[in-house]
Amino acid sequence: MSDLLANLNPEQLAAVTLPAENALILAGAGSGKTRVLTTRIAWLIGTGQASPAGILAVTFTNKAAKEMLTRLSAMLPMPVRGMWVGTFHGLCNRFLRAHWKVAALPQTFQILDTQDQLSAVKRLLKGLNVDEQRAPPKQVQWFINGCKEQGLRAKDCEVRDAQSRLMAEIYAAYEAQCQREGVADFAELLLRTYEVLRDHAEIRQHYRARFRHILIDEFQDTNRLQYQWLKLLAGPNEAQPSAVLAVGDDDQSIYAFRGANVGNMDDYQREFHVHHLIKLEHNYRSHANILQTANALIAHNARRLGKNLRTEAGAGEPVRVIEQPTDQQEALWLVEEIRLLLRDGYARDQIALLYRSNAQSRVIEGALFNAAIPYRVYGGMRFFERAEIKHALAYLRLLDNPHDDTAFLRVVNFPPRGIGARTLEQLQDAARLRQVPLADAISALGGRGAASLQAFVDMLGRARVECAAMSLPDLVRHALDVSGLLEHYRAERDGQDRVENLEELINAATAFVTQEGFGLDAEALREQALSEQALQNLQAVDPATGETLSPLTAFLTHAALEAGDNQAQAGQDAVQMMTVHAAKGLEFDVVFITGLEEGLFPHENAMNEADGVEEERRLMYVAITRARKRLYLSHAQSRILHGQTRYNLRSRFFDELPEDTLKWLSPKAGAGGFGGAYRPTLRAAWNAAPAAPAVPFTPAVQASAPPHGLRVGQSVFHTKFGEGVILTLEGQGTDARAQVRFHRHGPKWLALNIAKLTPVN
DNA sequence: TCCTGTATGATTTTT
DNA sequence: TCATACAGGA
Numbered sequence: 001m002s003d004l005l006a007n008l009n010p011e012q013l014a015a016v017t018l019p020a021e022n023a024l025i026l027a028g029a030g031s032g033k034t035r036v037l038t039t040r041i042a043w044l045i046g047t048g049q050a051s052p053a054g055i056l057a058v059t060f061t062n063k064a065a066k067e068m069l070t071r072l073s074a075m076l077p078m079p080v081r082g083m084w085v086g087t088f089h090g091l092c093n094r095f096l097r098a099h100w101k102v103a104a105l106p107q108t109f110q111i112l113d114t115q116d117q118l119s120a121v122k123r124l125l126k127g128l129n130v131d132e133q134r135a136p137p138k139q140v141q142w143f144i145n146g147c148k149e150q151g152l153r154a155k156d157c158e159v160r161d162a163q164s165r166l167m168a169e170i171y172a173a174y175e176a177q178c179q180r181e182g183v184a185d186f187a188e189l190l191l192r193t194y195e196v197l198r199d200h201a202e203i204r205q206h207y208r209a210r211f212r213h214i215l216i217d218e219f220q221d222t223n224r225l226q227y228q229w230l231k232l233l234a235g236p237n238e239a240q241p242s243a244v245l246a247v248g249d250d251d252q253s254i255y256a257f258r259g260a261n262v263g264n265m266d267d268y269q270r271e272f273h274v275h276h277l278i279k280l281e282h283n284y285r286s287h288a289n290i291l292q293t294a295n296a297l298i299a300h301n302a303r304r305l306g307k308n309l310r311t312e313a314g315a316g317e318p319v320r321v322i323e324q325p326t327d328q329q330e331a332l333w334l335v336e337e338i339r340l341l342l343r344d345g346y347a348r349d350q351i352a353l354l355y356r357s358n359a360q361s362r363v364i365e366g367a368l369f370n371a372a373i374p375y376r377v378y379g380g381m382r383f384f385e386r387a388e389i390k391h392a393l394a395y396l397r398l399l400d401n402p403h404d405d406t407a408f409l410r411v412v413n414f415p416p417r418g419i420g421a422r423t424l425e426q427l428q429d430a431a432r433l434r435q436v437p438l439a440d441a442i443s444a445l446g447g448r449g450a451a452s453l454q455a456f457v458d459m460l461g462r463a464r465v466e467c468a469a470m471s472l473p474d475l476v477r478h479a480l481d482v483s484g485l486l487e488h489y490r491a492e493r494d495g496q497d498r499v500e501n502l503e504e505l506i507n508a509a510t511a512f513v514t515q516e517g518f519g520l521d522a523e524a525l526r527e528q529a530l531s532e533q534a535l536q537n538l539q540a541v542d543p544a545t546g547e548t549l550s551p552l553t554a555f556l557t558h559a560a561l562e563a564g565d566n567q568a569q570a571g572q573d574a575v576q577m578m579t580v581h582a583a584k585g586l587e588f589d590v591v592f593i594t595g596l597e598e599g600l601f602p603h604e605n606a607m608n609e610a611d612g613v614e615e616e617r618r619l620m621y622v623a624i625t626r627a628r629k630r631l632y633l634s635h636a637q638s639r640i641l642h643g644q645t646r647y648n649l650r651s652r653f654f655d656e657l658p659e660d661t662l663k664w665l666s667p668k669a670g671a672g673g674f675g676g677a678y679r680p681t682l683r684a685a686w687n688a689a690p691a692a693p694a695v696p697f698t699p700a701v702q703a704s705a706p707p708h709g710l711r712v713g714q715s716v717f718h719t720k721f722g723e724g725v726i727l728t729l730e731g732q733g734t735d736a737r738a739q740v741r742f743h744r745h746g747p748k749w750l751a752l753n754i755a756k757l758t759p760v761n
Numbered sequence: 762t763c764c765t766g767t768a769t770g771a772t773t774t775t776t
Numbered sequence: 777t778c779a780t781a782c783a784g785g786a
Contacts (some may be wrong), residue, residue, distance in 0.1 A: 018765075060775065060776080061775060061776080062775090062776085087775085087776065089775085089776045092775085111776090113776080114774095114775095114776085185775045186775085187775095187776090189776085190776095254773075255773085255774075257772080257774085257776085258773085258774060258775080273764070284770065356770090356772070356773075357772050357773070358772080358773085359771075359772085359777095359778095362778095364777095379774085418762090420762085459767095507765060560776085561776065562776085563775090565774080579772085579774090580773080581772090581773050581774065581775085582773090600772095603772055603773080604772090605772060605773095606772080606773095615773095619773080640769090640777075641771095641777085642771065642777060642778085643778075644777085679781035681768095
C-alpha cells in the first residue's frame with residue numbers, strides 16, 4: 001500500500017486518500033489525473049473500504065477506460081476485467097442488456113451509430129411524407145439527440161410553433177420506429193438507462209447499495225443527462241449517498257458544441273454538497289515558459305473555477321512565434337523547421353502539427369509529402385465505419401435480428417440482385433400500412449420484385465440456420481460468402497483494399513472471441529451466469545435466468561460501441577497531424593499550432609455563439625499545454641479557404657500571451673485582435689521593416705497586397721453604415737468582398753465593386 | 762443499373 | 777476548392 005502512495009505529491013495524495021465523501025478534483029493539464037483516479041480505486045480496494053464490485057468508474061472514451069483498466073490490473077492482485085469501469089455508453093449498454101425486460105428492449109437490441117441513425121431518420125421522413133426541405137435529416141437528427149441529451153422524450157418537447165410541432169412529431173415517430181425495429185441509438189442507451197433507474201425503485205436501490213464509490217473522469221464534458229444519471233445513481237440527498245469523485249478541468253472544456261455542460265461542475269458542488277475541492281496544479285509535462293504562456297492566455301476567461309499550473313522544470317526555450325505571407329509558405333516553413341528538429345534528434349512521432357479545422361491539413365500534407373517526411377493524420381474513417389464493413393455488419397445484424405430494417409435496406413440490393421427502388425418503395429409502403437418489419441411485408445407484394453425479395457430473405461433464413469452452431473469467426477466468413485459480398489469486391493477493379501478489410505473483420509471476430517472469453521463452453525457460462533460475479537464478467541447475462549448473449553450480438557455491440565482506430569496511416573514513426581480537439585489528452589516534445597488567425601482560430605462561427613470565444617480560448621489552452629519542450633505558434637497573412645484567398649488578421653490570442661515568454665521569429669506586426677484599437681502606425685512600421693533572418697529558412701515577410709488597397713484591420717467609412725473596421729477581405733477583381741464590422745450596424749459583407757468604402761484615419 | 766453532370770455546402774467529435 | 781450527394785439520362 002505504501003508503494004502505491006509513494007511518489008504522489010501532497011495534493012495527489014490528499015485526493016487519493018479522501019474520505020468516502022463527495023469531492024471535486026480540479027486536475028490541470030498534465031497533472032497526473034489518471035494516476036490519481038486509478039490509485040484512488042486501488043487504495044479503496046487495498047484498504048478494504050470497497051470491493052471491486054462496489055466501484056463504478058466512468059470515462060468518455062474507450063481509450064481512457066482501457067488505460068484505466070490496464071493501470072488497475074498492474075496495481076491490484078485480482079482480475080479487473082469484470083469491474084464496472086467503462087464509458088457512459090458501454091456501462092449503460094451493460095445495464096440494459098441485464099435489465100432488457102424492464103427497459104422494454106429485445107435482449108439482442110442493436111445499436112445505431114451516427115450513420116445508421118441518419119439513414120433511419122431519412123427513411124422515416126420519406127415514410128411520413130415530410131419534405132426534406134422543411135425538415136433536413138441532419139437537423140432532425142441533431143434535434144432528436146439534443147432532446148435525448150436533455151432527458152426529453154417526444155412528449156416532453158415544448159411546442160411553440162408549426163416547426164417545433166413538426167419536429168416533436170417526427171421525434172415521436174422516430175421513437176416508435178426504433179422501438180418497432182429493436183434498435184437504440186447512442187443517446188438512447190443513456191436515456192433508457194436513466195429512465196429505468198428513475199422508474200424502478202428496486203433496481204435503483206440495488207445499484208445504489210452496490211456502487212458505494214462512483215468516479216467520473218473528464219467531468220467538464222458531461223451533459224445534462226449524464227449529470228442527472230449520476231444524481232439518480234449516487235443519490236446525494238438520500239440517507240446513504242454514494243461517494244462521488246469527480247475529476248475534471250473547466251479550462252479544458254471544449255465540447256460545449258456537442259452538449260457538454262461545464263455548468264455541471266458548479267451544480268455538482270452545490271447539489272452534492274461537496275466539501276472537498278482539491279486542485280492539482282503541479283504540471284509534470286511542460287517547461288515553465290510554455291505553462292506561463294498557457295496560464296496567461298486562460299486568465300482572459302471569466303467565470304473560471306480558478307487554477308494556475310506550475311512546474312519544477314526550468315524555463316526552457318521560449319515559445320517561437322512566426323508570421324508567414326501565405327498558408328503555402330507557412331507549410332514550407334513547417335517542413336524546414338521539422339527537418340532541423342529531426343536533424344537535432346527529435347523523434348518524428350514527438351512532433352505534432354495542430355490546427356483548428358481539418359481543412360487546414362491539406363496544404364501541410366502536401367508540403368510534407370513533397371519533402372518526403374512521413375506523417376500521420378488523425379481523424380479519418382474508422383475501421384467499423386468503412387462502407388464494406390458496414391455492409392458486412394448489416395448482414396450479421398440481419399442474422400441476429402430479421403426486423404432490423406436499417407440493415408435490411410442497406411444490403412437488400414448490395415451486392416446488386418435486381419431489387420430496384422420502385423420495389424423497395426412498395427415494400428416500405430406495405431410494411432408501414434401493416435406496421436410490420438420489411439421482411440414480413442413481402443407476402444403483400446406481387447410481381448417480379450416480390451420474388452427477388454423473397455429469395456433474399458430465404459437466403460438470410462438459410463444462413464441463420466447454418467450459422468446456428470458455428471463459431472463467431474466461421475459465422476462471419478460464412479455470411480460474407482453467402483451474401484456474395486466478398487465475391488462482389490473480389491470482382492471489382494479497385495476492390496482489393498475492401499477485400500482485405502473484410503478479411504480483417506474475420507480476424508477481429510477471432511480476436512474478440514479469444515479476448516472476451518466467449519470461447520467458454522455453454523455449461524460453464526451458465527454456471528457462472530448464476531452468480532453475481534458473472535454479471536460483472538460477461539457483458540450481458542440476465543441475472544434472473546442466467547441467459548447469456550450470443551457472441552454475435554456481443555460482437556455487433558462491440559463494433560457499434562468501439563468503432564476502432566481512426567488513424568488513417570498506422571505508420572508509427574511519423575510526424576503527427578491532428579485537430580486541436582483530437583490532441584486533447586496527448587502530449588509531444590514539440591508542438592506546432594498553425595493557422596492562428598482571426599476567423600480560423602478563434603473560428604468565425606464561434607464569435608456569434610454565446611461564450612464562443614471563451615471556448616476557443618480554452619481550445620487554444622489545450623493546444624498549448626500539449627507541448628513538453630518546444631512550442632511554435634504560426635499564422636499566415638493570407639490563406640486559401642473554399643477556393644478563395646482570405647486575408648486574415650493575426651489571432652487575438654497573440655495579444656493575450658506574455659511578451660517575455662515569446663520569441664518572434666518574424667518581426668512582430670502591430671495591431672492585434674478586435675478588442676483593442678487598431679494601430680496603423682505600427683503596422684506601417686512593420687511593413688517597412690526588413691525581414692529578420694531568425695531561422696535559416698525565412699521567406700520574405702511581404703504578403704502579396706490585396707489589389708484594392710484595403711487592409712484587414714483598416715478603419716473605413718460607408719455612406720449608409722458609417723464607420724467600421726475591415727474584418728476580412730477575400731476574392732479578387734469584381735468578386736472582391738469585404739467583411740466590415742460597423743460600429744453601429746455590426747458585421748456586414750460588402751461587394752467592393754459596388755460598395756464605396758473610404759479609408760479613415 | 763450505372764454513369765455522369767451538377768448542386769451544395771464546408772468547425773470541432775465520441776459513443 | 778473540393779468532396780460528396782443526388783438527379784437524370786443511356
